[in-house]
Amino acid sequence: EPEVTQTPSHQVTQMGQEVILRCVPISNHLYFYWYRQILGQKVEFLVSFYNNEISEKSEIFDDQFSVERPDGSNFTLKIRSTKLEDSAMYFCASSGGSADSPLHFGNGTRLTVT
Amino acid sequence: GEDVEQSLFLSVREGDSSVINCTYTDSSSTYLYWYKQEPGAGLQLLTYIFSNMDMKQDQRLTVLLNKKDKHLSLRIADTQTGDSAIYFCALPRGSYIPTFGRGTSLIVHP
Numbered sequence: 001e002p003e004v005t006q007t008p009s010h011q012v013t014q015m016g017q018e019v020i021l022r023c024v025p026i027s028n029h030l031y032f033y034w035y036r037q038i039l040g041q042k043v044e045f046l047v048s049f050y051n052n053e054i055s056e057k058s059e060i061f062d063d064q065f066s067v068e069r070p071d072g073s074n075f076t077l078k079i080r081s082t083k084l085e086d087s088a089m090y091f092c093a094s095s096g097g098s099a100d101s102p103l104h105f106g107n108g109t110r111l112t113v114t
Numbered sequence: 115g116e117d118v119e120q121s122l123f124l125s126v127r128e129g130d131s132s133v134i135n136c137t138y139t140d141s142s143s144t145y146l147y148w149y150k151q152e153p154g155a156g157l158q159l160l161t162y163i164f165s166n167m168d169m170k171q172d173q174r175l176t177v178l179l180n181k182k183d184k185h186l187s188l189r190i191a192d193t194q195t196g197d198s199a200i201y202f203c204a205l206p207r208g209s210y211i212p213t214f215g216r217g218t219s220l221i222v223h224p
Contacts, residue, residue, distance in 0.1 A: 042215075093157075102162050
């Protein structure tokens, strides 16, 4: 069964550094998402992406965050200058032919900011 | 209050049925989802129900939707130790973006 893959599985970075989290969505999916889960807390929506542009974003997704689909397969989340509170599990998801199709998630990247 | 609410914990004996409940405030969703998260793992789409359905059965899983009361439940029959995980109710609010509940930790005792 096709799946969403994320790399790396764990990223450790120092405060103030830039990080790029990578995702390969399911190949025929059109809608892409990033969510995050701070340890022990809710799974929170960050951003959705369709047709090469952001379609919706939450208040968490401030100017420090950006997303890109640099080629036909990858979908990346960049955090420009990481803060301690950015430490979380970041999940990428994709969905198929319509905006309300079910989301399929990757296994996540655990980001630790020291 | 929260837009999507779940109890935090549920403890059952192996072989019993588990019922995980979810209440929500926004009823404009087309799909309502249940996701499973095993320790250290990602979010696995377990099952989902269309908003025009009352019930969906999929092997050991039964999803019940009461739109009037804005209540969604997931029943797991013959619960096994491998079912121990966190179960998230998720549904879109306003837009198509799913909002997650806090998750219910299901603990299955042998």
